[in-house]
């Protein structure tokens with residue numbers, strides 16, 4: 281399966297299938313620089329030799345420790361030392377951390393060279409498209425970055441089989457978010473397809489939901505690439521989710537699932553059925569800290585304006601939410617999310 285973006289120009293193709301790696305074409309470049317998650321390299325070495333044999337390969341350790349100015353400085357200098365040209369291409373092979381990091385190198389190296397995303401996690405169905413790349417500042421996530429469209433996204437589903445269940449569940453959090461942004465019917469259909477943990481573990485019908493999620497995201501970013509307005513709705517579940525991720529060090533998408541529950545409560549929905557489903561899928565309860573821990577972190581969110589916390593609510597409504605209202609929703613969440 282393949283589809284293309286619908287920007288005015290500079291469109292790219294997204295290939296989503298088992299064996300999609302075959303679609304990777306770097307023949308027009310004079311040098312191929314592969315930045316790859318070392319874990320993915322070890323687990324899938326054989327399938328990757330066709331690509332890595334003729335490329336300059338840099339293996340990196342995935343995760344937030346990669347998305348730092350220090351790691352950026354080390355690798356970009358190593359790449360320059362190897363003699364990169366403007367006709368070189370960077371191929372990022374890994375999850376969201378590798379894509380964000382390698383994409384930021386591509387965006388800034390020689391004022392920008394081409395970049396191809398080869399996502400290897402479920403979560404990366406979200407991060408590999410939309411063109412946001414970047415690294416973290418000491419005081420917060422993704423505060424140093426750029427907009428950089430990839431030249432292609434090669435999503436080979438064979439990679440996903442080696443993901444741990446925790447990472448599958450994390451990626452699933454963003455699939456739930458995209459279904460919620462789509463429609464109530466989409467969310468219901470998703471619940472039916474993944475009524476229990478085994479179905480998610482087996483990745484049943486996953487290609488359908490990955491493609492649907494990417495289409496949902498693309499519809500939004502094509503209308504508002506630089507986040508003047510509409511794109512903010514992709515932050516659904518993330519304001520509280522980021523605070524949870526930062527405080528409890530759980531995988532990003534799992535933190536977003538807690539954020540989606542809080543968002544639903546703030547939007548006056550009965551979230552108990554959804555919370556029960558998340559629990560069935562293996563989302564662990566959180567031993568919450570006092571509310572102020574999260575509140576202080578949410579105040580720092582870069583999407584806030586004039587000192588009030590901007591929240592994306594259900595039905596794509598964006599609202600400033602008072603501390604009192606948040607505290608009330610937080611206490612309710614604690615009643616069934618603990």
Ligand code: NAD
Pocket residue numbers: 317319320323342343344347374375376377378380400401402403404406407408409410411412413421422439440441442443444447450532
């Ligand atoms: P990740 O790259 O840290 O990968 C998660 C874990 O899975 C790592 O331990 C990694 O080694 C492992 N892994 C990757 N592929 C594997 C495979 N095929 N088999 C086994 N293990 C594998 O992160 P992620 O969860 O993919 O993404 C999270 C990151 O994405 C965060 O940094 C977040 O900020 C970013 N993000 C960016 C955007 C965007 O629009 N740019 C959107 C959402 C999230």
Ligand code: ZN
Pocket residue numbers: 406454518532536
């Ligand atoms: Zn996210």
